[in-house]
Amino acid sequence: MRFRTRSDSMTPQKSMSAMIDVVFLLLIFFMLTLQIVEPEGVHAVDAKPAGTRVIPDCAIDIKVRLVASEDGQLADVRLGSRSLGSGSDAIRQLGREIQTLAKDAKGLVDDGLPVKIEADASLNFEYTLRALGACQKRRQPDGTLELLETRVQLVSPQTGAE
Amino acid sequence: MAKRQKSSGGGDTEVDMTPMIDVVFQLLAFFMVITNFEQTQADERVKLPRDVLAKPPEVQVEHKLVLNVGYIRNMQGERENPEPFLFNFGGEDMIVPLQSADALNRESRIYAQKNTLPADVTIKIRADSEVPTGIIQEMIKICQDAGFEKFAMSAMSGPEE
Numbered sequence: 001m002r003f004r005t006r007s008d009s010m011t012p013q014k015s016m017s018a019m020i021d022v023v024f025l026l027l028i029f030f031m032l033t034l035q036i037v038e039p040e041g042v043h044a045v046d047a048k049p050a051g052t053r054v055i056p057d058c059a060i061d062i063k064v065r066l067v068a069s070e071d072g073q074l075a076d077v078r079l080g081s082r083s084l085g086s087g088s089d090a091i092r093q094l095g096r097e098i099q100t101l102a103k104d105a106k107g108l109v110d111d112g113l114p115v116k117i118e119a120d121a122s123l124n125f126e127y128t129l130r131a132l133g134a135c136q137k138r139r140q141p142d143g144t145l146e147l148l149e150t151r152v153q154l155v156s157p158q159t160g161a162e
Numbered sequence: 163m164a165k166r167q168k169s170s171g172g173g174d175t176e177v178d179m180t181p182m183i184d185v186v187f188q189l190l191a192f193f194m195v196i197t198n199f200e201q202t203q204a205d206e207r208v209k210l211p212r213d214v215l216a217k218p219p220e221v222q223v224e225h226k227l228v229l230n231v232g233y234i235r236n237m238q239g240e241r242e243n244p245e246p247f248l249f250n251f252g253g254e255d256m257i258v259p260l261q262s263a264d265a266l267n268r269e270s271r272i273y274a275q276k277n278t279l280p281a282d283v284t285i286k287i288r289a290d291s292e293v294p295t296g297i298i299q300e301m302i303k304i305c306q307d308a309g310f311e312k313f314a315m316s317a318m319s320g321p322e323e
Binding site for chain 2: 044045122133
């Protein structure tokens with residue numbers, strides 16, 4: 001006598017509906033929580049509590065002055081007492097000058113060339129940020145970024161305090 | 163003579179679900195991979211400045227506090243309020259720098275309770291490109307008074323418009 005095996009008669013089917021429900025829920029969750037954002041970069045600022053000297057006394061004292069126009073635009077970029085002009089070209093020029101100074105100061109300062117940026121309080125933040133970047137980094141011919149050996153500090157132009 | 167109906171009388175027809183499940187899994191994997199939970203502290207109301215020299219940090223800091231400073235703008239991008247705001251800090255928007263000192267002191271105490279020194283926490287400032295620099299300097303001063311020492315300024319990577 002031949003017994004009928006179970007597989008002969010029917011194949012057991014697992015219900016997929018529970019898994020599909022969960023997968024759809026996950027899909028909807030990830031779709032709704034998706035934020036399309038552009039990559040963000042950062043510039044570091046050397047800042048310690050008031051009263052603490054960040055940059056020790058040093059023979060080299062680089063001061064960058066950012067002067068604002070009445071509407072908060074960049075009117076002048078000064079490196080020491082020398083004017084570099086206004087606008088994006090001046091900030092690029094500032095970057096080249098700081099790069100040269102940082103190279104020259106190698107060995108003279110322990111941990112990077114100290115640079116103080118004095119920006120007018122009314123200056124739009126975008127110019128301060130670009131000047132900050134120009135004093136810290138430079139773009140190499142192959143497109144990569146190189147960190148300059150500098151320590152950049154934001155100071156208030158009125159008092160010179162941090 | 164009874165006429166047999168064509169389709170309803172036969173066996174149940176099953177729709178093949180396999181291609182749909184394949185596609186759904188592909189979509190799920192795609193969304194899972196591109197979802198970035200790191201950016202959840204960023205507020206989309208802040209119009210960040212662009213800088214070609216800004217690049218995403220290679221090493222993520224362990225403790226980070228994000229300050230979103232910007233303006234409330236209408237659909238055309240015009241300012242609705244001349245005062246800059248600290249957005250979504252502790253669940254609320256507040257005028258900077260006037261109303262932010264208490265909130266930052268509170269954050270500092272919370273970090274101290276979690277055995278983290280505020281000096282080890284990096285303050286990431288995401289400021290609108292049109293916020294006056296003086297406001298940012300005042301924010302930094304308030305943060306310093308609260309015990310924070312490390313600061314980083316955010317910018318969009320790319321050439322300025």
